[in-house]
Amino acid sequence: xxxxxxxxxxxKYRTMSWPDGPTPPLPAQFAGRPCMDAAKCNSCGACxxxxxxxxxxxxxxxxxxxxxRCLFCRACxxxxARGALKFTKEFRMAAAQRGDxxxxxxxxxxxxxxxxxxxxxxxRSLKLRQVSAGGCNACEADTNVLGTVGWDLGRFGxxxxxxxxxxxxxxITGPVSVNMRHALEKTYAAxxxxxxxxxxxxxxxxxxPYAGHPEVCGGAMSVVPVDLxxxxxxxxxxxxxxxxxxxxxxxxxx
Amino acid sequence: MSAFASIAxxxxxxxxxxxxxxxxxxxxxxxxxxxxxxxxxxxxxCPGKDGGFLLIAVLAQDSRSRLAVTTCAVHDxxxxxxxxxxxxxxxxxxxxxxxxxxxxxxxxxxxxxxxPARAGVIQSERPDIGVxxxxxxxxxEIHEVxxxxxxxxxxxxxxxxxxxxxxxxxxxxxxxxxxHRGVERALIGGPHPxxxxxxxxxxxxxTIGHATAYSRVCExxxxxxxxxxAQGLRGIAQELERLANHIGDLGALAGDVGFxxxxxxxxxxxxxxxxxxxxxxGNRMGRGFVRPxxxxxxxxxxxxxxxxxxxxxxxKDVDSAATLLFEAPSAxxxxxxxxxxxxxxxxxxxLVGVAARACGVARxxxxxxxxxxxxxxxxxxxTWTSGDVFGRAFVRGxxxxxxxxxxREQLAALPEGDVWRAPTVALLSPDTLAVAxxxxxxxxxxxxxxTGPDGRFACYKVVDPSFHNWQGLxxxxxxxxxxxxxxxxxxxxxxxxGHDL
Numbered sequence: 001x002x003x004x005x006x007x008x009x010x011x012k013y014r015t016m017s018w019p020d021g022p023t024p025p026l027p028a029q030f031a032g033r034p035c036m037d038a039a040k041c042n043s044c045g046a047c048x049x050x051x052x053x054x055x056x057x058x059x060x061x062x063x064x065x066x067x068x069r070c071l072f073c074r075a076c077x078x079x080x081a082r083g084a085l086k087f088t089k090e091f092r093m094a095a096a097q098r099g100d101x102x103x104x105x106x107x108x109x110x111x112x113x114x115x116x117x118x119x120x121x122x123x124r125s126l127k128l129r130q131v132s133a134g135g136c137n138a139c140e141a142d143t144n145v146l147g148t149v150g151w152d153l154g155r156f157g158x159x160x161x162x163x164x165x166x167x168x169x170x171x172i173t174g175p176v177s178v179n180m181r182h183a184l185e186k187t188y189a190a191x192x193x194x195x196x197x198x199x200x201x202x203x204x205x206x207x208x209p210y211a212g213h214p215e216v217c218g219g220a221m222s223v224v225p226v227d228l229x230x231x232x233x234x235x236x237x238x239x240x241x242x243x244x245x246x247x248x249x250x251x252x253x254x
Numbered sequence: 255m256s257a258f259a260s261i262a263x264x265x266x267x268x269x270x271x272x273x274x275x276x277x278x279x280x281x282x283x284x285x286x287x288x289x290x291x292x293x294x295x296x297x298x299x300c301p302g303k304d305g306g307f308l309l310i311a312v313l314a315q316d317s318r319s320r321l322a323v324t325t326c327a328v329h330d331x332x333x334x335x336x337x338x339x340x341x342x343x344x345x346x347x348x349x350x351x352x353x354x355x356x357x358x359x360x361x362x363x364x365x366x367x368x369x370p371a372r373a374g375v376i377q378s379e380r381p382d383i384g385v386x387x388x389x390x391x392x393x394x395e396i397h398e399v400x401x402x403x404x405x406x407x408x409x410x411x412x413x414x415x416x417x418x419x420x421x422x423x424x425x426x427x428x429x430x431x432x433x434h435r436g437v438e439r440a441l442i443g444g445p446h447p448x449x450x451x452x453x454x455x456x457x458x459x460x461t462i463g464h465a466t467a468y469s470r471v472c473e474x475x476x477x478x479x480x481x482x483x484a485q486g487l488r489g490i491a492q493e494l495e496r497l498a499n500h501i502g503d504l505g506a507l508a509g510d511v512g513f514x515x516x517x518x519x520x521x522x523x524x525x526x527x528x529x530x531x532x533x534x535x536g537n538r539m540g541r542g543f544v545r546p547x548x549x550x551x552x553x554x555x556x557x558x559x560x561x562x563x564x565x566x567x568x569x570k571d572v573d574s575a576a577t578l579l580f581e582a583p584s585a586x587x588x589x590x591x592x593x594x595x596x597x598x599x600x601x602x603x604x605l606v607g608v609a610a611r612a613c614g615v616a617r618x619x620x621x622x623x624x625x626x627x628x629x630x631x632x633x634x635x636x637t638w639t640s641g642d643v644f645g646r647a648f649v650r651g652x653x654x655x656x657x658x659x660x661x662r663e664q665l666a667a668l669p670e671g672d673v674w675r676a677p678t679v680a681l682l683s684p685d686t687l688a689v690a691x692x693x694x695x696x697x698x699x700x701x702x703x704x705t706g707p708d709g710r711f712a713c714y715k716v717v718d719p720s721f722h723n724w725q726g727l728x729x730x731x732x733x734x735x736x737x738x739x740x741x742x743x744x745x746x747x748x749x750x751x752g753h754d755l
Contacts, residue, residue, distance in 0.1 A: 007578050011519050029536030052447040130408040136458025138539045144408045148521030162406035179383040179432045183403045209451040215436035
């Protein structure tokens with residue numbers, strides 16, 4: 001027993017104070033929400049050609065990037081000779097509307113994630129059932145880490161539960177492999193209404209690197225309605241947590 | 255002519271030089287070589303133009319650090335290796351499912367991934383996922399427990415079918431395929447712009463491991479040599495990946511026996527290791543870091559110093575958390591003797607990685623088939639003897655110490671210079687076989703590619719260590735209490751998506 005107490009003293013209290021305190025440090029090379037400078041773009045299309053998943057597109061002569069499809073591999077940024085497209089450190093990327101995930105000159109600010117239904121019903125207590133439907137275990141790992149003492153998801157009343165029958169909604173990762181379609185449908189049906197669905201990661205939003213494969217359905221929306229989209233490959237835990245907290249109105253959008 | 259061609263780890267062989275035996279001779283040669291102690295690292299098929307297939311076997315000769323390769327032509331059937339060589343069971347089920355090649359006499363010819371056939375099998379014959387002829391027991395008080403695909407925690411899906419009598423598990427069958435995304439099919443004709451992204455996500459917690467194996471295949475096929483700084487950085491990234499996962503596993507094992515202190519500490523410390531990987535390239539899983547030709551990112555002197563400081567803090571934290579776990583009588587009571595497998599079973603089933611080393615079978619590609627930085631800096635192989643949950647946990651603890659020492663040594667001695675060198679050739683070598691082994695954190699990863707006359711992949715085989723080891727978990731559960739399943743499962747911690755591809 002003494003050694004357990006001593007170890008606890010040595011390990012110290014490590015729960016971060018964010019969102020009430022400073023943001024935890026992000027890596028220097030972190031790829032967050034991109035920003036565009038349309039004035040620099042000459043529509044050469046190098047970004048489109050470089051993008052492995054069709055996330056970067058020139059629309060009406062202006063650069064756009066669908067962060068929902070994006071793998072954050074920075075191939076487009078590297079390909080652009082004029083610096084029209086850059087990834088910033090903005091970690092707030094989750095959005096309630098699929099369309100808000102596309103960044104362009106006109107839409108630079110981070111998108112709205114709050115959903116009134118979520119705030120009203122689940123603002124103080126949100127129990128989620130995680131379903132990995134073809135996920136590679138990265139989104140799963142960075143979701144799991146939110147339960148550890150550094151992040152401590154439980155202090156916000158948010159928890160992952162063992163059964164859809166105990167849950168208020170699903171958090172889906174993976175492109176929804178055809179082999180998981182039925183299990184996902186059944187799990188969704190087992191959650192009582194009102195319920196919400198969160199698509200976490202590029203695969204769950206639009207299929208990720210597997211978009212277009214006949215072995216996958218192409219994202220959670222192909223099977224269930226989705227209320228919140230969290231981009232990334234995988235999304236940084238801070239992006240996931242920020243998304244969840246804005247979704248239930250625990251922190252404001254501003 | 256010898257039955258086998260011999261290549262090194264990362265070696266290439268022109269297709270013209272591949273031995274082509276007839277089926278009987280192929281079978282006899284492979285079985286004889288395995289009886290001498292070699293391992294079946296891969297057995298796969300490459301479709302030919304005439305509707306037939308080239309069956310390729312890659313055997314690992316650990317004591318000689320060589321890979322023995324042989325092939326034979328098959329059409330739609332051949333006498334199975336599995337009855338005499340259980341290591342082949344998964345590979346032969348894969349041949350049947352992917353290509354319609356029937357391994358005659360296979361005692362366990364059940365679906366492997368429930369995937370669409372690449373060729374040969376008529377779609378109407380394909381069973382629904384999870385509908386498998388599971389072995390069953392009959393009798394009074396016998397009950398069958400079915401778990402998954404969706405599991406209680408935040409974990410990938412798979413199906414476990416237990417045959418139980420009271421608390422005792424007589425037999426566990428594991429049915430996977432839920433994560434199948436069509437990786438190997440999509441690699442044909444590559445490299446494409448998406449290829450590296452498939453490699454980084456086919457087993458997303460082993461991004462560095464698989465990206466390294468793929469990069470080495472390309473580097474072999476382009477006769478590329480890595481800059482020295484890239485060698486060091488890749489080794490650091492690989493060991494950081496091992497650290498993060500092993501630390502996480504110790505925490506999860508503690509959690510599964512209700513030992514919350516170590517569960518809490520290791521859950522957090524794992525994030526520290528992932529953040530160190532993120533310092534290298536901006537991504538906690540290491541996406542974007544390993545690329546054919548070297549590394550996709552670099553760090554400066556200040557970042558190296560910072561990593562060294564953080565590594566020392568991590569070492570102290572992990573040391574105290576792990577010691578607490580290994581010395582807690584309550585945890586040891588659950589770990590000791592649970593899920594034990596013997597070294598003989600391990601060799602029969604062809605287990606690799608931590609699961610093998612915990613039985614005393616000292617298999618480690620970093621030392622048996624030294625590659626890249628491991629040709630210059632050897633990490634001692636960590637083994638235990640009990641082959642139980644404790645053994646698999648303790649080997650992780652030992653490997654954590656070794657990897658920390660390695661990362662410290664490499665950071666302090668990082669050569670200056672570029673981290674990436676452009677290829678000197680435009681195309682991969684045509685009509686060539688290349689094989690690369692990497693010691694991923696779970697165990698041996700194998701990538702084998704066969705290029706066509708155009709220098710593009712005609713065939714690409716990925717063998718994740720989990721492909722060998724799932725059968726080990728099923729075996730380890732025999733005669734165990736069903737309540738020990740979570741801790742046994744965690745002690746292996748295998749990849750569902752790495753198996754399903």
